[in-house]
Amino acid sequence: MSINLANKFNTGISPKQFMEGMQRNQEEFQANYDEFSWENDQDREFFESLNHRDDLRVLFLAAEWCGDVVKNAPVVFHALETSGIPTEILILEENFDVMDQFLTMGGRSVPVVIFLDTGGHVLGQWGPRPKHVQQFMIEFKKENSDREAPDYADKMAVVRSQMKEAYGEGADVRAAILKELRELISGF
Numbered sequence: 001m002s003i004n005l006a007n008k009f010n011t012g013i014s015p016k017q018f019m020e021g022m023q024r025n026q027e028e029f030q031a032n033y034d035e036f037s038w039e040n041d042q043d044r045e046f047f048e049s050l051n052h053r054d055d056l057r058v059l060f061l062a063a064e065w066c067g068d069v070v071k072n073a074p075v076v077f078h079a080l081e082t083s084g085i086p087t088e089i090l091i092l093e094e095n096f097d098v099m100d101q102f103l104t105m106g107g108r109s110v111p112v113v114i115f116l117d118t119g120g121h122v123l124g125q126w127g128p129r130p131k132h133v134q135q136f137m138i139e140f141k142k143e144n145s146d147r148e149a150p151d152y153a154d155k156m157a158v159v160r161s162q163m164k165e166a167y168g169e170g171a172d173v174r175a176a177i178l179k180e181l182r183e184l185i186s187g188f
Helices: 015-021 026-034 041-052 067-083 131-143 152-167 171-186
Strands: 056-062 087-091 112-117 122-126
Touching (some): 015 067, 015 087, 026 067, 041 171, 056 067, 067 171, 112 171, 122 171, 131 152
Parallel strands (some): 056 087
Antiparallel strands (some): 056 112, 112 122
């Protein structure tokens, strides 16, 4: 069964409204947004080339308290702004009905960037983080399925530290996100 989210069109807010309305992490989010730059012309040209397409829409699940949103959403926002793809932010806490259709390993993780056609049919999704960062969480979940285990929290702290290190600084994570988005969008 394919997912159709046409009923969610025009229920979200713009990326600008999301950024301006943030009560938490706004400074860090804005700094990440402001420091964005295109590392290569091919990425910029790819997203610019999407301006002629009027068949795509994006619903973007986000929460201002989420570190992955603070790191990843500014890059995605720039790519989508450059592409001209209409984008609406759906606040996680107000859209569990959508979130629960896009769980990550059974959990509610954001951001989730949902690409749709104009009829609301889901074409693909990206998130909550670049694959090279997500790999740490995948391995952790495989090896630590018991959330009640006495050492679960300690092991989670270690994996979060590994993920933070994998994010690295600026350009590398931007390049990874843009590459993954390009690959995804090229498929539709």
